[in-house]
Amino acid sequence: MKKFILFFLLLLVAFPTFTEATEASTVKSIKITETTPVFDDYQKVAVFLKGTSHTVVNESNLFYHTFIGNDQVKLSKKKAVIIKDPPNNWKAAHPVRAKTSKPVQILDRPAVKANSIGHIQPNMTINVQRLKGNYYPVLIGGKTGYIHKNELLIEPGIPxxxxxxxxxxxxxxxxxxxxxxxxxxxxxxxxxxxxxxxxxxxxxxxxxxxxxxxxxxxxxxxxxxxxxxxxxxxxxxxxxxxxxxxxxxxxxxxxxxxxxxxxxxxxxxxxxxxxxxxxxxxxxxxxxxxxxxxxxxxxxxxxxxxxxxxxxxxxxxxxxxxxxxxxxxxxxxxxxxxxxxxxxxxxxxxxxxxxxxxxxxxxxxxxxxxxxxxxxxxxxxxxxx
CATH class of the missing domain: 3.20.20.370 (Glycoside hydrolase/deacetylase)
Incomplete structure (x- = not known):
């Protein structure tokens, strides 16, 4: 019996198991080094563009975790680097639930000539904030992005x-x-x-x-x-x-x-x-x-x-x-x-x-x-x- 236990321990040392353990991290920010897909637990939900920055809420062996709306998402650590200052300008107050029927561009400011910082996949349900002008603010990687009102289908729910x-x-x-x-x-x-x-x-x-x-x-x-x-x-x-x-x-x-x-x-x-x-x-x-x-x-x-x-x-x-x-x-x-x-x-x-x-x-x-x-x-x- 002792020989069996010793053999088992040697196997663990020789062939360690790897799990994707997620740990809470201190707030840090990342910069995307290569345009990368973003996933929830089941599917691709969005794309973050090269050069954009996002706040990390958790990290695991393979992934950085951040938020889109109220939903936690993840992206490969190979596609981002740590930067110093967190882009934390998000203020949540009036949640609105919306759906996408096509790929939807996320903009860096509420303007016609704004820059795209990524897009959200079709058939996704996301939480945005109450309409301001022609744009819905949305939490995207720890900061405020904007989506034009014509890009979303609002789900009213029950008031x-x-x-x-x-x-x-x-x-x-x-x-x-x-x-x-x-x-x-x-x-x-x-x-x-x-x-x-x-x-x-x-x-x-x-x-x-x-x-x-x-x-x-x-x-x-x-x-x-x-x-x-x-x-x-x-x-x-x-x-x-x-x-x-x-x-x-x-x-x-x-x-x-x-x-x-x-x-x-x-x-x-x-x-x-x-x-x-x-x-x-x-x-x-x-x-x-x-x-x-x-x-x-x-x-x-x-x-x-x-x-x-x-x-x-x-x-x-x-x-x-x-x-x-x-x-x-x-x-x-x-x-x-x-x-x-x-x-x-x-x-x-x-x-x-x-x-x-x-x-x-x-x-x-x-x-x-x-x-x-x-x-x-x-x-x-x-x-x-």
Whole structure:
């Protein structure tokens, strides 16, 4: 037996195995020395041109790894050299999902006479940023590239609109407080353009590829349970035949500025009432963390469960809370585990963007609706632009 083990060890020394182990690297930049194909795990997705520079996020024995849109890609180390200064000018804010139907040129600036820095293969899905002039910004190797709007097919996805408080007339600069006239204008637009309002249950089923939705579907959500969702929004929504979702902070029910138990009972023909925590809607400005980021999983579970039970007891019957909106959009792995343990099956962020099939059900994006937005900007958000 000892002789066998010794023989095996000698074989390992004589014939070492080679694996493509990927290691996280410090941020570095590379310059392409020869025009080179770029791959994801399965296929060629793009081409980087000779002389262009890109930021490396990881590297392995054979490849440098970087990003195109939100997707990590790789290229051969033989086609690039390390350079000193990382070209880090990318600023992500408003993701838009697009498809290519042909090879698409990536430009170094948004101009007709711009230089090409590479191209993306046909039939690729990429994440770009909201249209600026005639060009979509795109993350290409750690810096901003540009693609002309005529080169891409935009995939709209499903918009989830995020509202907070409504007022008859604005007296402050809070962008999340919307005048009722502007809200009505937006609802009129949805009605006139044949949009169908849906519930969190319907969206969840569609995201999980278990159900279908009308082509122009939209989920309307309100955070915090303001009284204005009853006094101002409800009549407009009901008149338009719309559904909406209200995420409640249940410890604040029955205050002067928030919904009452009676409001909840009487408005279920329009609203689906869901979870926005019980007592854990708090934020520490010194640490920049919410309670859902630093409390224990057990403490978060107990708070979420209390909010669920409060809503379910008010509504009665077999009503079951199934959706959650993260306070301030902040979350943690412990929070997700706690939500799942409490029976929550989908959760919404405040990250900008529309929702697509296959998205994580606990990381669903929304479109913020603010008071400075005009109707064209509202329409663009619906289309994921």
């Amino acid at each position: 989830v609109l995020m509202y907070h408080d409504l007022v008859r007339s604005k007296t402050d600069q809070n962008a999340s407080t919307l005048e009722i006239a502007k809200f009505k204008e937006q609802m009129d637009y949805l009605k006139a353009n044949n949009w169908t309002t849906i519930t969190p249950q319907q969206l969840e089923s569609w995201v999980a590829k278990k159900g279908t939705l009308p082509k122009k579907s939209v989920l309307i959500t309100f955070d915090d349970g303001y009284k204005s969702t009853i006094d101002l929004a409800y009549p407009i929504l009901k008149n338009h035949g719309f559904q909406a979702t209200s995420f409640l902070i249940t410890s604040r029910i029955d205050r002067i500025s928030t919904v009452s138990e009676q409001d909840i009972i009487q408005t279920q023909d329009v609203y689906s009432y869901q979870n926005h925590t019980h007592l854990f809607h708090m934020f520490n400005s010194f640490t920049n963390l919410s309670l859902l980021q630093y409390e224990s999983e057990l403490a978060i579970f107990e708070d979420i469960q209390t909010a669920n039970e409060t809503i379910e007891q008010i509504i009665g019957g077999d009503y079951q809370v199934m959706a959650h909106a993260y306070p301030y959009g902040k979350r943690s792995l412990a929070a997700i585990y706690a939500l799942q343990s409490a029976g929550i099956t989908s959760a919404y962020t405040i990250d900008e963007g529309n929702v697509f099939q296959g998205d994580s059900l606990f990381d669903l994006k929304r479109q913020r609706i603010h008071s400075n937005m005009n109707l064209k900007q509202f329409a663009d958000k619906l289309q994921g632009r």
